[in-house]
Amino acid sequence: MRDITKLQCFTILCLTFFPTRAFSVDTLTSTQSLTNNHTLVSSPAQVFELGFFTPDNSRWYFGIWYKKIPVRTFVWVANRDQPLSNPSNTFKFGDQGSIVVVNESGSIFWSSNQTQAVHPVVQLLDSGNLVVREESNTDKYLWQSFDYPTDTLLTGMKLxxxxxxxxxxxxxxWNNPNDPSxxxxxxxxxxxxxxxxxxxxxxxxxxxxxxxxxxxxxxxxxxxxxxxxxxxxxxxxxxxxxSFSETNxxxxxxxxxxxxxxxxxxxxxxxxxxxxxxxxxxxDQCDDYSSCGPYGMCDTNASPVCKCVKGFAPKNLQAWNLRDGSDGCLRNTSLDCEKDKFLPLNNMKLPDSTTAFVNKSMSLTECQEMCLKNCSCTAYANYQITGQGVGGCVIWTDELLDMRVYAEGSGQDLYVRLAASEIDNVASVGSGSGSDKTKQIIVVIAITVGTVIVLSGLIACFLWKRNLLQSLQKGKTEQRGLPERSQDLLLNEVVISSKKEYSGESNLDELELPVYDFGTIAIATGNFSDENKLGQGGFGCVYKGRLVEDEDIAVKRLSKTSGQGMEEFKNELKLIARLQHRNLVRLLGCCIETDEKILIYEYMENKSLDSILFNKAKCSLLDWPRRFNIICGTARGLLYLHQDSRFRIIHRDMKASNILLDGEMNPKISDFGMARIFSKDQTEANTRRVVGTYGYMSPEYAMDGLFSVKSDVFSFGVLVLEIISGKKNRGFYYANNELNLLGHAWNLWKEGNALELIDSSMHNSYSPSEVMRCIQVGLLCVQERAEDRPNMSSVVLMLSSETATMLQPKQPGFCLGRNPAETSSSSSRQEESFTVNQVTVTMLDAR
Known part of the structure; x- marks a missing residue:
């Protein structure tokens, strides 16, 4: 046995007589060990700490975390799939020179398994790397934790x-925030x-x-x-x-x-x-792998988001029209090898490249020549883009998958092989002889005159059709006594108003939404039979339908007798057709004929959240994992609306009935009839037309008409507390009848009894720490002052990470709004939670 240094003797004495929580040293030798009562701390900056920890007092792990960050944040776990059952464990060198974690009986639960060393030491570095090396060699590592990452990549690590x-x-x-497996x-x-x-x-x-x-x-x-x-x-x-590095x-x-x-x-x-x-x-949807299939391009700035490359057409047109582009596209014209040409696509995410050919030294011209000679080549591109130029060659010989279009200045150029007939050859106008110039001038004049004649004819035709249409419309109005627009006029109005609202965006495509005839929808819904009715809202009924292609749909039919809803109908057409996210319901098409105004959505098997959550016979279907998934999915959808979509959108009617559930209970936000678009630098707006649902409205919106992303956050907080408790905010009264659900939750939180809020139908399916985190998030979201509430990016972070810092909530806003009898709303009260529309609020007392 080699001699022990003075420092090592001092360390052993400290371990024996002074069982403090952390060593002041970062190194252990083969004669030392680490137990549950001690940790190693990296030096000299003491950035990381190494030791045993437990997330639930029943399973013990050995890992590394940040020492100086107050929220315990783990970066590496040794025995993640072999937890220890009690705290009496040891970290030390094994017989073969490996570092091991053993339990009280000496059974090995984890080992580094590196080659035996002569005089090994284990050291925790300030980089977060746990290394085994020879005592005399500080540069060569026999083993390092950086070679075996868990869920975290730190600076200096190599992925x-x-x-x-x-x-x-x-x-x-990790398996979940409390389980490192x-x-x-x-x-x-x-x-x-x-x-x-x-x-x-x-x-x-x-x-x-x-x-x-x-x-x-x-x-x-x-x-x-x-x-x-x-x-x-x-x-x-x-x-x-x-890898990445921190230079600061x-x-x-x-x-x-x-x-x-x-x-x-x-x-x-x-x-x-x-x-x-x-x-x-x-x-977003375009980040989902191959969402538009082979030869399909995904573009979040387009509607629909999937486009075929020029020269290709949808493989499954029916699915494509219903916004499912996963089958991709097929060529219109077969290739003819060396006679083919190449179509340049700009600002692209390059296709899946795992089978691509790469040559780092070829020029782009040489790359094109090689691709043209190889009849299997489907596309080519530069290998690299650098500040000094471009270089290298990449050639694809398979179908082009997972392509995406980015905004100007992003992405990369891609050259796709097409049949020569598919590429438009535009002759350039160059200099030539006087005779050639004369011919060019004659051609230009002829084209100009012809264009003027054609345009004049089109304008005359348009004016004639407009006058004829107005006459027909006037006749229909006189017959029915109701103001009507034609299908084309209404769609044009939607497109025009869309352009006005989105004028800050460039290259806006017009609405590309499938339009169905009324007969098709009537057949699909059994002539709107009561057996197919899914529900009824303030502006009409929703029916289940099935198209002849066996596609289930949900049909929202605007009531003919309703004096409300036209603006909401147009708003939904303008907005939801352009929104693409896994947690937003998809609009598949519309129908506008005479006095019929119909929207067609994807069918959601489990209907709306409120139909299960507040139903005593069904609420047990929502165990805690499903409720937590609904909370997180709804948060992600709302974050997309507020931050990640093309436009900042305020929903203004977030509630349980507007959260739809698919067959796997995944949530999707619906009903954008009341939504409003904000410009990117706009933070709030004021309205005298207060719309929304009592019990979900924020105080500043209900009382003063002020709405912003924070008013949506308030509604989301109410929804979170309802999901946890299984009770409605409006209509909930506890022992003190002045408390609604928010007040009851707030009192429980102050008393330290927040877990009493849990819906008893969940039984023991929940994680207490996860529920507590959600209750705290809910209370933070419903705080009375809008500026105190978190934004949705912070909400998503707090929900997804147990290490996120969370402030203590302040008193919530208890405002429920007036009783409907006290307002000018024309809505009738059919249940305790209802939507109001066109309400002018003069004064409301919060309670």
Whole structure:
């Protein structure tokens, strides 16, 4: 046995006689061990701490976390899939020189399994890396935790492959925020072809980063170096990996694979003492892997989002028209090898590149020539984009999958192979002889005169048709005594008003929504029979229908006798057709004939949330995991409306009846008839036409007509508390009849008895810490002052991470609004929770 240094003797004495919580040293030798009562702390900056921990007092793990950050944030777990059952455990060197975690009986629960060392030491570095090395060699590691990441990528870690050692370093999610065991989601680099990173849900691709183009990943155009943070991608015959580094010592950043399937980058904000969500993916429908299928392009700025590449047409036209583009597109014209040409596509996320051919030294011209000679080549592009130019060659020989169009200045150029007949050849006008110029002038004059004649004819035809249509409309109005517009006029009005509202956006496409004839919808719904009625709202009924292609649909029919709803109908056409998110209901089409105004949606098997949540016979179907999924999904949908969609949208009527549930109880926000669009720099608006539902309205909106993203946040907070309790906010009275659900929840929270709020029908299916976190989020959202409420990005963060910093809530706003008898609303009260429309509020007393 080698001699023990004075420092090591001192450490052993400290362990024996002074059982403090943390060592002042960062190193253990082969003669030392670490028990549950002690931790190692990295040096010299003491950034990280190593030791045993338990998330639930029943399972024990050995891992690393940030020491100076007050919210316990774990970055690595050794025995994640083999928890220990009690706290009497030890970390030490084993007989073979490996570091091991053993229980009280000496059974090994985890081992590093590295080659035996002569004089090994284990050290925790300030980078968060736990290393085993020879005592005399500080530069060469025999083993390091950075080679075996769990769910977190830290600065200096490498995500990818060491090809010489055949080692793959990738992230895998926790099973849930309280369970470090390996979850369903992973983030792995595929080094084949043109390397890129994939997010997997078990064996299913969910998201793709796109290949590295020299500046960033092709699928992450917003990826820009932060002040103090830079990115690196290495790719040669020995290694392929991605990493990032912090050049500013004050910056703390981490990338995690979240247990709910999101890749997230967090940055620590010292002033507010919280982790700020800086970036996440997937964030929209176009981030979903191959959402538009082979040769389909996804564009969130278009409606619908899926487009076929020029020269291709939808493979399944029926599904395509119903906004399902997963089957992709087929060529219109067969290729003819060397006679083919190439169509340039700009600002693209390059296709799935795992089978692509790469040559780093070829020019783009050489790349085109090689692709043209290879009859199997379907597209080509540059290998890299750099500040000094472009270079290299990438060739695809398979179907082009998972393409996406970005805004101007983002993405990359892609050249797709098409039959020559599919590409328009536009002759350029150049200099020539006097005779040629004369001919060109004659051609230009002839074209100009012809164009004027054609336009004059079209204008005359348009005026004649308009006058004829107005005469017909006048006759119909006189017959029915009701003002009507034709289908075309109403759709045109919607498009025109859309353009006015969206005038801040460029390249706005007109509405591309399938229009059905009334007979088709009548047949699909059994002539709107009562057996097919799903429900009834303030503006009409909703029916279940089935198209002849066996496609189930939900049909919302505007009541003919209702004096309300036309503005809401047009609003829904303008908005929801352009919104694409997994937690928003899809609008499949519309029908506008004579006095019929109908919207067709995707059918949701489990109807609305309120039909189950507030039904004593059905509420037991919603165990806690399903309720938590509904809360999180609704939050993500609302975040998309407020922040990630093309326009900032305020829903204004968030409530349980507007949350629809599919066959797997996944939530989708519906009913955008009352929604309002904000410009990107607009924070709030004022209205005298207060719309929404009593019990969900924020105080400032109900009393003063002020609405903003924070009024939606208030409604979401009410919804969260209703989901947890299974009770409605409006119509709920406890022992003190002046308390609504918000007041009852607030009193329980102050008394430390918040878990009493839980719906008894959930039995023991819930996680207490998860429920408490949701109750706290709900109370933060319903605080009386709008400025105290969090925004939805913070809400999503607090729901998805148990390490997120959460403030203590202040008193909620108890305002329920007036009784309907006290308002000028024309709505009739059919149940305790109802929608009001066109109400002018003069004074409301909060209680």
């Amino acid at each position: 990818g492959w060491d090809l010489d050692a055949n080692m793959d370093r990738y992230l895998t999610s 390996t979850g369903a989601y992973s983030f792995k680099l595929d080094f084949h072809g043109f390397p890129e990173i994939f997010l997997w849900n078990n064996q299913k691709r969910v998201y793709r980063s796109g290949p590295w183009n020299g500046l960033r990943f092709s699928g992450v155009p917003e990826m820009e170096p932060l002040d103090g943070l830079s990115f690196e991608f290495a790719n040669d015959q020995h290694k392929v990996y991605y 010592a004050s910056l703390i950043s981490r990338l995690i694979m979240n247990s709910t399937g999101y890749l997230q980058r967090f940055v620590w904000i010292e002033s507010s003492q919280l982790w700020n969500l800086f970036w996440y993916a997937p964030k």
